[in-house]
Amino acid sequence: MPTTRDQKIQAEAKRLLQEGVVDVVIGFTKGTLPYKMQPCFIQHAEDVEQLELNGLCSNNLAVYLNHRPKDERTAIVVRGCESRAVQTLVLENRHARENLYLIGVPCIGILDLQKIQQHEQDPVLAIQEEGDQVHVTLKSGEKTFQRSEILHNACLHCNHPLPVNADMIIDEAGLFEERTFDKSYLESFRSLSLKERYQEFTKEAERCIRCYACREACPMCYCEECFVNHSRPQWVDSTIDPAGQQAWHIIRAFHQTGRCVSCGACERACPMNIKMTYLTDLLNQDMFKEYDFEPGLDPALMPPFLALGEDNEKFGVGPEGSHAG
Amino acid sequence: MQAKWISKKELKKLLTAWTKHYLVYAPIDNDHELAFQMVKEPARIVVDGYSNTRYPAKSLFLPQSEVLMKYDGILHSVENTEKEKILFGIRPCDAHAMQLLEHALVDVENPDLYWKQKRESAIVISKACIAPEETCFCTAVGGSPFNTADSDVLLVEMGEDYCVYVLTEKGISLCKELPDAEDTQLQAVKKLTKKVVGRMPVLLPKQELHNALMASFETEFWKDVSQSCLGCGVCTFLCPSCFCFDIVDETVRKERVRNWDTCMFRTYSLEASGHNPRPTKVERTRQRIMHKFAYWVDLIDEIGCTGCGRCVKYCPVNIDIREIAEKALHREFEGMKK
Numbered sequence: 001m002p003t004t005r006d007q008k009i010q011a012e013a014k015r016l017l018q019e020g021v022v023d024v025v026i027g028f029t030k031g032t033l034p035y036k037m038q039p040c041f042i043q044h045a046e047d048v049e050q051l052e053l054n055g056l057c058s059n060n061l062a063v064y065l066n067h068r069p070k071d072e073r074t075a076i077v078v079r080g081c082e083s084r085a086v087q088t089l090v091l092e093n094r095h096a097r098e099n100l101y102l103i104g105v106p107c108i109g110i111l112d113l114q115k116i117q118q119h120e121q122d123p124v125l126a127i128q129e130e131g132d133q134v135h136v137t138l139k140s141g142e143k144t145f146q147r148s149e150i151l152h153n154a155c156l157h158c159n160h161p162l163p164v165n166a167d168m169i170i171d172e173a174g175l176f177e178e179r180t181f182d183k184s185y186l187e188s189f190r191s192l193s194l195k196e197r198y199q200e201f202t203k204e205a206e207r208c209i210r211c212y213a214c215r216e217a218c219p220m221c222y223c224e225e226c227f228v229n230h231s232r233p234q235w236v237d238s239t240i241d242p243a244g245q246q247a248w249h250i251i252r253a254f255h256q257t258g259r260c261v262s263c264g265a266c267e268r269a270c271p272m273n274i275k276m277t278y279l280t281d282l283l284n285q286d287m288f289k290e291y292d293f294e295p296g297l298d299p300a301l302m303p304p305f306l307a308l309g310e311d312n313e314k315f316g317v318g319p320e321g322s323h324a325g
Numbered sequence: 326m327q328a329k330w331i332s333k334k335e336l337k338k339l340l341t342a343w344t345k346h347y348l349v350y351a352p353i354d355n356d357h358e359l360a361f362q363m364v365k366e367p368a369r370i371v372v373d374g375y376s377n378t379r380y381p382a383k384s385l386f387l388p389q390s391e392v393l394m395k396y397d398g399i400l401h402s403v404e405n406t407e408k409e410k411i412l413f414g415i416r417p418c419d420a421h422a423m424q425l426l427e428h429a430l431v432d433v434e435n436p437d438l439y440w441k442q443k444r445e446s447a448i449v450i451s452k453a454c455i456a457p458e459e460t461c462f463c464t465a466v467g468g469s470p471f472n473t474a475d476s477d478v479l480l481v482e483m484g485e486d487y488c489v490y491v492l493t494e495k496g497i498s499l500c501k502e503l504p505d506a507e508d509t510q511l512q513a514v515k516k517l518t519k520k521v522v523g524r525m526p527v528l529l530p531k532q533e534l535h536n537a538l539m540a541s542f543e544t545e546f547w548k549d550v551s552q553s554c555l556g557c558g559v560c561t562f563l564c565p566s567c568f569c570f571d572i573v574d575e576t577v578r579k580e581r582v583r584n585w586d587t588c589m590f591r592t593y594s595l596e597a598s599g600h601n602p603r604p605t606k607v608e609r610t611r612q613r614i615m616h617k618f619a620y621w622v623d624l625i626d627e628i629g630c631t632g633c634g635r636c637v638k639y640c641p642v643n644i645d646i647r648e649i650a651e652k653a654l655h656r657e658f659e660g661m662k663k
Contacts, residue, residue, distance in 0.1 A: 031643035038643045039553040120359050121374045211558035217641050229592045238573045239390035269641035271559045
């Protein structure tokens with residue numbers, strides 16, 4: 001059943017397509033499994049009824065801006081993190097803002113299947129969302145959760161659920177309050193000794209199967225050639241030995257400094273449930289301390305590591321540069 | 326084939342006894358997921374109530390990263406140190422996949438010795454699925470939850486007991502002490518088989534699907550189905566029948582290793598010249614599906630997917646191989662052979 005939120009999204013999508021404002025609307029539609037939604041690409045007004053948005057929409061749709069033609073006029077249904085990813089991509093010259101139309105939706109958070117499904121042996125058969133409550137049918141029986149109990153950690157720690165710089169906002173209540181940068185959950189990790197931190201990191205990284213779902217799910221990972229694939233010289237061990245796994249995870253995180261929008265799409269895409277957002281959040285915490293900067297929040301503010309000063313124009317970066325090419 | 330019978334309690338004892346004489350690999354809950362691991366404490370083996378491991382069993386014979394040679398001025402081959410081992414609790418879909426991999430890796434001019442040595446030293450005890458998951462579709466691709474392909478022994482859980490189908494000489498050597506199953510017991514197994522299989526998806530029309538895919542090659546179909554693909558390796562790395570690898574010289578360690586590779590990575594088909602014959606995810610997605618449902622059929626008249634459902638379950642964007650097959654079957658492609 002479409003919610004009123006869905007109906008409002010559909011109505012706006014329909015208008016945009018009918019009036020020829022955009023060529024495509026990127027959103028979510030029902031998946032083939034009771035606990036999955038699929039990204040979808042609507043090009044005809046008569047198909048807008050496919051659009052739905054709920055707690056099972058686990059991807060960051062901004063990632064598709066890296067896949068699609070740059071001159072395509074694109075509308076995207078964006079929650080807070082997705083809108084911040086779009087802003088960052090615009091600042092990094094990946095897309096011209098004027099080709100984009102952001103349908104903003106105040107976020108209700110993304111559900112974490114791992115928290116719902118405690119054991120592999122007890123699969124989810126159905127999920128029904130009802131306001132703050134989520135009714136789940138597991139193989140072992142029915143269960144009702146408070147939404148907050150089963151939210152993905154990235155959403156629990158989210159500071160900016162409201163879309164930034166959207167072209168319109170769907171008039172529906174989100175689940176969270178806005179707050180200034182708060183990643184206090186990291187304190188328990190920061191308080192560990194160096195050795196303990198290394199152990200924690202290793203415990204996660206050692207399950208990596210090098211499938212790069214984290215990279216591909218991330219809007220910020222768009223390099224033509226990823227450092228991990230570089231072979232002359234080879235920078236990272238190619239195997240699933242700890243050296244390769246750890247190098248991948250640590251360097252990936254560093255490349256996200258001041259760019260990661262903390263959406264958690266990497267963790268949700270990971271088939272091995274590896275925790276990763278704590279690393280990028282730690283780096284973003286430093287960026288906030290040093291530069292008072294939060295990625296994607298201010299469409300006019302250059303990310304510190306992009307702010308080359310006098311050379312901006314030469315390198316074609318920044319808000320002006322993004323319109324140049 | 327012999328049919329034997331054993332109680333759950335007796336099987337546990339037997340498993341413990343086996344661990345004294347063999348290396349035993351079995352599903353173990355490692356706090357994150359169920360995985361095939363070498364058994365140190367037999368009590369930790371997850372014998373019942375699971376659907377499958379997340380990481381495919383092929384990794385025991387074709388490890389994700391494997392040292393092929395070492396070198397220090399000259400090359401040294403890696404010695405075969407394989408010990409006789411038991412692979413316990415593998416699902417019929419994964420065993421079926423090993424049979425497919427035998428075609429690709431062993432039944433060829435130059436057999437893959439690394440796979441062969443490991444495979445030959447293993448006794449495979451598979452376990453029939455009496456409660457397949459929603460993502461399971463082995464019956465659609467020519468398998469069955471009770472399939473005996475590539476197994477030495479097949480266990481069927483029957484209440485407090487197991488029916489034990491002994492399929493090969495290797496299997497007989499392990500199970501010779503067990504009593505034969507009685508006729509009434511075997512009838513109950515047959516009844517259960519019928520009931521479970523009856524709830525599973527129907528067989529895909531192999532040739533029709535093959536023809537449809539061949540006709541679809543240059544069409545917009547692949548743009549449609551690949552649109553949401555992120556280009557990660559989840560589907561292929563977790564696939565029990567995907568076997569592509571890449572050989573790398575790890576110069577620091579002075580080792581020549583091979584790692585799993587996947588047609589879904591853009592670097593997979595990238596040539597030294599810079600040309601990439603599969604430049605976008607459209608061609609790459611097409612390759613994955615065509616290989617499974619068309620090229621395997623051309624080569625050995627079998628579908629190269631065994632219906633384990635891992636790619637369906639773990640794809641980050643819910644690309645569903647079943648849905649793609651259905652769509653291809655129901656679309657009219659120009660110039661299609663009927």
